[in-house]
Amino acid sequence: MMQELRLVLIILGAVAIAALLLHGLWTSRKEKPAKFGEKPIGKLREKDETGFDQDGIGSVRVIKAGSNEKPKTERKEPGLNFGEKPDVDPLFAGQTEEMPAKEKEDDLPLPVFSAADSEEADKVVDSPVQSIQTPEEESAFSETIAEPVIAQSEAIAPLAEEKEATDTVSEEAVEVEEEAPKEPEQQVLIMNVQAANNSEFDGEELINCLEQHGMIFGEMEIFHRHADLAGTGKVLFSAANMFNPGSFPLATIHQFTTPGITLFMTLPCYGEAEQNFKLMLQTAQQVADQLGGLVTDDNRNMMTPQRLDGYRDKIKQFHAHA
Template sequence: MMQELRLVLIVLGALVIAALIIHGLWSSRKERPEKFADKPLGKLKDGEEGGFDEDGIGAVRVIKSNTDKPEEIQRKEPGFHFDDEPAAVDPLFADLKADIEPSSSPVTNEEKDLLFTDAPYADEADDKSTEISEPLPVGESEQEEAVSESPVRQEVLIVNVQSSANDQFQGIDLMNSLEQNGMIHGEMDIFHRHADLSGTGKVLFSAANMYNPGSFPLENINQFTTQGISFFMTLPCYGDAEQNFKLMLQTAQKVADQLGGLVTDDSRNLMTPQRLDGYREQVKSFSEPA
């Protein structure tokens, strides 16, 4: 019973205190506009004569803005903070409000592109890329050289050594004869005569089997046989073409003598003085300057 009574008293006391607080706040708000309300112009003049009003507050002096010197007005730049309510505008700066307020229109993507694109440099880059992509013109001298260059004329001189009748050259005998006359077995499995007898330097002429595949298999040279071999040289050649042809002809004649064969021309006909003159004319046509 006592606890219930105590609880009722506490609740009543809280209600009384809340009522007093609300009444006090309401009274203070009611008195505030009466103290600070705008007074008539006549009362302001009376107050100026006494200096202070009955509340002890001096009269408000109205300062007229000097619009003739706008440069003396210090503009208040907008800050970079955001308030829930807009700040009150001073009457002296009311005319400048439109200048101070920043534009709230959003920036479009096209405007951003214009702001961050440097047009002169972009144009200059385009010009450079255009210049690089254009092919460089070929000089007239280079064109003339390309036209004047013609395929190099080449000829192959062939002298054969054939066995007489239906005889065969034995591989081992043929190899020994070729080596005795300065021929060395080498590239493509055929024999070559080099500028140096040691087997180095440029090839002057070569000797191949007259029949396919044209090679000399050294691993089976004892079983190898053929009815003829072909000496050949290519024009133009290294060194003196006339001396090289003379050396090739002498080598072919020596091999034919050693093996009992015959020297024939590129058509496999017996060599004649007239055909030799034809060979020499071919060689001279490459030896003489054009």
């Protein structure tokens, strides 16, 4: 009993498996579009009145070599491959004959790709994709960007003004520092040696006296006292003719006479100004004593101790402002 039941179950299982397999094959075959190869051969050979068969394929035409007509490109007749999709000529894909929907889908022309098309496709793939924005999106995006930019500009503006003010103050400070070391204006200390009783000094005697006290004839045709007696050092003070043009004509000095000479020094000067002034005053007194003259100030008034103090104060003030 058990063996019979087992045999029945085995047979039922085999039948069920076979039924499932048959049902699957039938379903897949039903869903698969009708193939060109499944059509009856008789239908494939039928031709319509225009000379084309049901799929729009005509017979092969043979063109003579000597014909003047323009040769037409021969088409290759499609082979009959059962179970596979046949090649369809795109020239006849637009036939208006009514065909089943599945057959028309099978007869659609396949696209033909060339090397040039592949290159163009590669270029299109490589090119960056640009997004298309509507005017509303662009305006919204612009407003979104503009708001932080304006806020940032407003935040930067005070900083820029503060930096500009700081730079202006720095420039003014630099200008003040540059103007600070400005040297004081040059000043000249003058005294005269005049002949007494409205007389005049003899030219030769005057020159000899000046040379005896370290004065050397030189630039501008006047006498100079240098830092060294050789006459190669800096000029400490000078002696000129009291009247214009102020020079001494050595070529005609034996005929030259003058009512007096002017000794002068400039501030600032080489060395110590007080020592140079003391040496100039001493030279003036020696010349006046030797020639019988008088020492006078810059206004040609008699030199007094008070006037000498005025010269010394002038030197001190100059150094105080230097």
